[in-house]
Amino acid sequence: MTNINSRYEKETHVQNYIMRSILFILLGIFAIYYLMPLFVMITTSLKSLEEIRTGSLIDLPREITFDAWKTAWSSACTGIQCEGLKPFFWNSVLLAVPAVIISTLIGALNGYVLSQWKFKGANLIFSLMLFGCFIPFQVVLLPMARVLGLIHLAGSISGLVFVHVIYGIGFTTLFFRNYYVSIPSELVKAAKMDGATFFRIFISIFLPLSLPIIVVTVIWQFTQIWNDFLFGVSFSEAGTQPVTVALNNIVNSTTGVKEYNVDMAAAIIAALPTLLVYIIAGKYFIRGLTAGSVKG
Numbered sequence: 001m002t003n004i005n006s007r008y009e010k011e012t013h014v015q016n017y018i019m020r021s022i023l024f025i026l027l028g029i030f031a032i033y034y035l036m037p038l039f040v041m042i043t044t045s046l047k048s049l050e051e052i053r054t055g056s057l058i059d060l061p062r063e064i065t066f067d068a069w070k071t072a073w074s075s076a077c078t079g080i081q082c083e084g085l086k087p088f089f090w091n092s093v094l095l096a097v098p099a100v101i102i103s104t105l106i107g108a109l110n111g112y113v114l115s116q117w118k119f120k121g122a123n124l125i126f127s128l129m130l131f132g133c134f135i136p137f138q139v140v141l142l143p144m145a146r147v148l149g150l151i152h153l154a155g156s157i158s159g160l161v162f163v164h165v166i167y168g169i170g171f172t173t174l175f176f177r178n179y180y181v182s183i184p185s186e187l188v189k190a191a192k193m194d195g196a197t198f199f200r201i202f203i204s205i206f207l208p209l210s211l212p213i214i215v216v217t218v219i220w221q222f223t224q225i226w227n228d229f230l231f232g233v234s235f236s237e238a239g240t241q242p243v244t245v246a247l248n249n250i251v252n253s254t255t256g257v258k259e260y261n262v263d264m265a266a267a268i269i270a271a272l273p274t275l276l277v278y279i280i281a282g283k284y285f286i287r288g289l290t291a292g293s294v295k296g
Helices: 002-045 049-054 067-074 086-116 122-134 137-150 157-180 185-193 198-209 211-227 230-235 243-252 260-281 283-291
Strands: none
Touching: 002 067, 002 260, 049 260, 067 260, 086 122, 086 157, 086 198, 086 211, 086 243, 086 260, 122 157, 137 157, 137 230, 157 211, 157 230, 185 198, 211 243, 211 260, 211 283, 230 243, 243 260, 260 283
């Protein structure tokens, strides 16, 4: 009997080892396949034009040069202007930072009210805000353009901030409402008995508990706003365009020989902020996203 059990355990161990090995091999293949475009972008951006024309896309650069990065940042042509990505990059910073902060704060307040301060019609309001998450970008273009014209924000960075805040409120409210539902209502009742006001409860109790969902919301909103192209190209002018619009103009503008190394460098520069956000705070994303789904 002991020999049979020992043989069974050995066979199970071998099977588990084989399954894990197959799983790791498959994951490695998928990772290589997924990262190959990034590898090609990085290596191409570090090559000269002559090396690109005479070599292969997947070849490592024979001589590393950052000339393409300098051109993409400061002198690449985005149409009739040849200022590189620099001014448009800072336009995106001026757009994304306040839009993320404002939409996150409004979403936190909305989620706090809808989860802890029940009133007649609260579920209907939440359902309508949730419906706003599924409205395609294209549907709101004409109404939003009309609104921006009426409030005199058309073609400005402030107008783009307004657009992204309005469009992002549905998502941020959803995140915070689902997170705050898991916080016991007894905390609010006890605070009310102690004389705490609406904002006092929010600032002293809910905000300190909100770090996981704040990280989720910031990552989500920053990624959506930074990578947006449609709103940027629809509601901006020449001096207020975000980096995604400038990147499109660089790639589609040709003033002679096509500079693929500059295009690749520009694409990496435009994507760097979102990559850094995910590298720094990505491990908190799933943790915070699922934190409010488990009721204690």
